[in-house]
Amino acid sequence: MNRFSAKSAISKQTIRRLPQYLRVFYDLHAYGRSLVSSTDLAAETQLLPIVIKKDLQAVGAPTKLRAGFKVAGTIEAIENFLGWDNLNKAFLIGTGHLGSALLGFSGFQNHGLEIVAAFDTNPEKVGQEIHGVQVYHTAQLKSIIKAKKLKIAVLALPGSAAQGITDTLVECGVKAIWNFAPVKLSVPEDVAVQQEDIASGLAELCAKLKSN
Amino acid sequence: MNRFSAKSAISKQTIRRLPQYLRVFYDLHAYGRSLVSSTDLAAETQLLPIVIKKDLQAVGAPTKLRAGFKVAGTIEAIENFLGWDNLNKAFLIGTGHLGSALLGFSGFQNHGLEIVAAFDTNPEKVGQEIHGVQVYHTAQLKSIIKAKKLKIAVLALPGSAAQGITDTLVECGVKAIWNFAPVKLSVPEDVAVQQEDIASGLAELCAKLKSN
DNA sequence: TAGATTGTTAATCGATTAACAATC
DNA sequence: TAGATTGTTAATCGATTAACAATC
Numbered sequence: 001m002n003r004f005s006a007k008s009a010i011s012k013q014t015i016r017r018l019p020q021y022l023r024v025f026y027d028l029h030a031y032g033r034s035l036v037s038s039t040d041l042a043a044e045t046q047l048l049p050i051v052i053k054k055d056l057q058a059v060g061a062p063t064k065l066r067a068g069f070k071v072a073g074t075i076e077a078i079e080n081f082l083g084w085d086n087l088n089k090a091f092l093i094g095t096g097h098l099g100s101a102l103l104g105f106s107g108f109q110n111h112g113l114e115i116v117a118a119f120d121t122n123p124e125k126v127g128q129e130i131h132g133v134q135v136y137h138t139a140q141l142k143s144i145i146k147a148k149k150l151k152i153a154v155l156a157l158p159g160s161a162a163q164g165i166t167d168t169l170v171e172c173g174v175k176a177i178w179n180f181a182p183v184k185l186s187v188p189e190d191v192a193v194q195q196e197d198i199a200s201g202l203a204e205l206c207a208k209l210k211s212n
Numbered sequence: 213m214n215r216f217s218a219k220s221a222i223s224k225q226t227i228r229r230l231p232q233y234l235r236v237f238y239d240l241h242a243y244g245r246s247l248v249s250s251t252d253l254a255a256e257t258q259l260l261p262i263v264i265k266k267d268l269q270a271v272g273a274p275t276k277l278r279a280g281f282k283v284a285g286t287i288e289a290i291e292n293f294l295g296w297d298n299l300n301k302a303f304l305i306g307t308g309h310l311g312s313a314l315l316g317f318s319g320f321q322n323h324g325l326e327i328v329a330a331f332d333t334n335p336e337k338v339g340q341e342i343h344g345v346q347v348y349h350t351a352q353l354k355s356i357i358k359a360k361k362l363k364i365a366v367l368a369l370p371g372s373a374a375q376g377i378t379d380t381l382v383e384c385g386v387k388a389i390w391n392f393a394p395v396k397l398s399v400p401e402d403v404a405v406q407q408e409d410i411a412s413g414l415a416e417l418c419a420k421l422k423s424n
Numbered sequence: 425t426a427g428a429t430t431g432t433t434a435a436t437c438g439a440t441t442a443a444c445a446a447t448c
Numbered sequence: 449t450a451g452a453t454t455g456t457t458a459a460t461c462g463a464t465t466a467a468c469a470a471t472c
Binding site: 010012015016017018019020023043045046082083088089097098101102103104105107108111112113131144152175176178182184186190191192193194196197198199200201202203204205206207208209210212 | 217222223227228229230231234235257258293294295296300308310312313316317319320323324325331344364387388390394396398402403404405406407409410411413414415416417418419420421422424
C-alpha cells in the first residue's frame, strides 16, 4: 500500500482467512446447505463469530437477516474478491524439491492459479515435463513470458539467484511474484510481491513449544 | 497462550522475523563482522531500524553502546531463544509431493530440526528411503514415536486424515505439531500447533495484485 | 567535543473484541 | 411474540512508529 493508492478497507489478516472460509463454504455447498450463521461457522473454524461476521462483511458476502450468510453468494463474493473466479496463468522458476512439489499441488486450480510453464537451468530438468508442466531453460524466460503474456511468477530457487531473476521478470512486465526464496526482493511499487518464509512458521512453533 | 501461562513479552511478529535476522547475522559472521548497527541491518532487511532494535532487544541480543549489536552474541541469543542451538528430532507424516519436498529441504538442519523418520500408508513408499529418511508404515507410528521418544511431528497429509492422526499423536505424547494440512486441529492446550496454509499467502498476493 | 548509536517512554495505528440496536 | 441473528458503533488490545534522553 503506497500513499497514492486507495486505502484498502480490508485487513491483511482478513485476507489470509478467506481461503479457510472458502473451503468451509465449498463443503457446505456440497452438502446442500444454502444458509449458514456465523455461530455455526465459528464452531467449524475455531474463530469467533464476530471475526467471521466482519470478515465476510468486508468482502460483501450476501446475508439473509436473522438467518445467516448465503452459501452460494458468499463463495462468489470471496472468489470474486480474490480474483479466483477465473484461472490466472502463472509460471514457476526453479524445479527443485519445493518447485516440483508446487507443480504437483493440484489445489492451485481451486485457487485461481494455473501454472503453465516451468524454468530451470539444470540440463537434466530442461525439456522434461513435471506433473504435466513443460520445463524450459531459463534462457527462454523472456521470450516465453512475452509470448504467453504471463503476469504471475512463482519463485522457488536459491536466495542467491532470486534478485537477479526478479529484475528480469520486472523488465518483462511481470506484475506479481510469489517468492519462496528466503530473501526480500526489491521491485518497483507497481509489482506485487508475496514473501513466503517457511522458517517463520517453524520459529513460531518452537517459541510455542518452549513456552508450554 | 492460555490464561494460566506467563504472558510472553515477545510478539508473534517479532518471532516470525527472527529467522530473517539469523540469516543476515550468519552472513555477517561469515564475512568477519563482529558488530552491526540497526541502521545497517535496516538497509539489508528493508525493515525500520527501530523494529530491528526492539526485536533484537526482546531476545536479549548483546550490544555495545554506540556501536551496534554483537554479531556472534546475537546469533547465540536468537538460536537460544528458538531452541535452535541443538537439533530437535522430528518426524514426518505423509510423503506426497509436499512431504517429500520437506524431506529434501536441507535447510532444516540450520533451523534446529532433524527429521529422523517418515510415515505413509502407500505400499509403494513404505520401506523406501526419501532423501535419506526411512519411510515406515503408519501402523508403526505409535511404537516408533515411543521408541525414539519423538516430540515434534510434521503433518503433510490430506485434510481428511489430519485430525485422526493428530489424536494418535497426542496419545503418544507428541508436544508440537507443524501442520501443513488445510484444517484446524483440535489438541489439548499443552500441545503446540503451528498451522501453515499456503493458500493464505496466495490470497495476499492476489489481493495486492488487484489493488495495484 | 560532536555525532552516531542504543535505551526507553510515549504516541499512533490497526485489528480484535465487546456491546447493543435493528430485524424478521 | 420471543429469540436468534445480522448490522454497526465503541472499547480494548497489541504492535508499530516516533521522540528524545543517555552514552561513549
